[in-house]
Amino acid sequence: MAKITTFRVGHCTHPSCMVLKGAGLQSRCFPSRAYLIETRKGPYLWDTGYAERFRDATSVGVFRMYAWVTPVHFAQQESLLGQLQHIGVRAADIDTLVLSHFHADHVAGMRDFPQARLLGSAIGWNAVRQLRGIAAVQQAFVPDLMPADVEARMHFIEGMPEIDLPSELAPFTRGWDITGDREIIVVSLPGHVRGHIGAFVQTDTGWTLLAADAAWVADNYVQLRGPSELTFLIQHDRRAYYDTLRKLNALHRSGNAAIRITHDDVNDYIQVAA
Secondary structure (H helix, E strand, O other): OEEEEEEEEEEEEEEHHHHOOOOOOOEEEEEEEEEEEEEOOEEEEEOOOOOHHHHHHOOOHHHHHHHHHOOEEOOHHHOHHHHHHHOOOOHHHOOEEEOOOOOHHHHOOHHHOOOOEEEEOHHHHHHHOOOOHHHHHHOOOOHHHOOOOHHHHEEEHHHOOEEEOOHHHOOOOEEEEOOOOOOEEEEEOOOOOOOOEEEEEEEOOEEEEEEEOOOOOHHHHHOOOOOOHHHHHOOOOHHHHHHHHHHHHHHHHHOOEEEEEOOOOOOOOOOOOO
């Protein structure tokens, strides 16, 4: 069974009401997380969180708008590379870096893993790969964060074996077996962006769903209480978003899988190097 280690890799701040209707104007911290998944086939990494490179990439041109709209806080001790090294894992040890989507707060550390196979959604990658300037900013995509050889290293979940999920994971029914032994099964979680994905991970304590940005806070799916309508100016598909939220709600109520979302500040699993 796989083991998941969670890392907090920087955070941003937003008014609470933007991510949860009726939550008020007070500023709220939204950690960005990455996950090390140790499997029988080797270590996988799920997203990277922020990195120092994000500051450089958003300090010039139109990308300064990104940093202005989304104030980011990143301390050196939160470096994902440093945190991994603290538990004895080197960048070269990572076999595969799986990307839930291509927003900068999920991919800013991609260049720190030059030997890893990159795995994401073809739909998601094709939606952003040629974006530049203001069009890229509108999709929270920062081209300078991409490795120079990204096209050569990128593989897609759509080419992986598609399987039926165990019945206890309903209403989720189909996914892509990316490890070949059902330890990590990637599923589509549409709505936030094109090609947004999550992953069911089979651990010693049962199934865990890494749900990325399918919800920003747990109350979104627990209460079926969505974010501000203004967010759908940048989120991809409101109807699909709420369809996914209802699936997360049903999974939550079943108790058959733990759900971890990237930015919730309530259940803040932190692994920070001393």
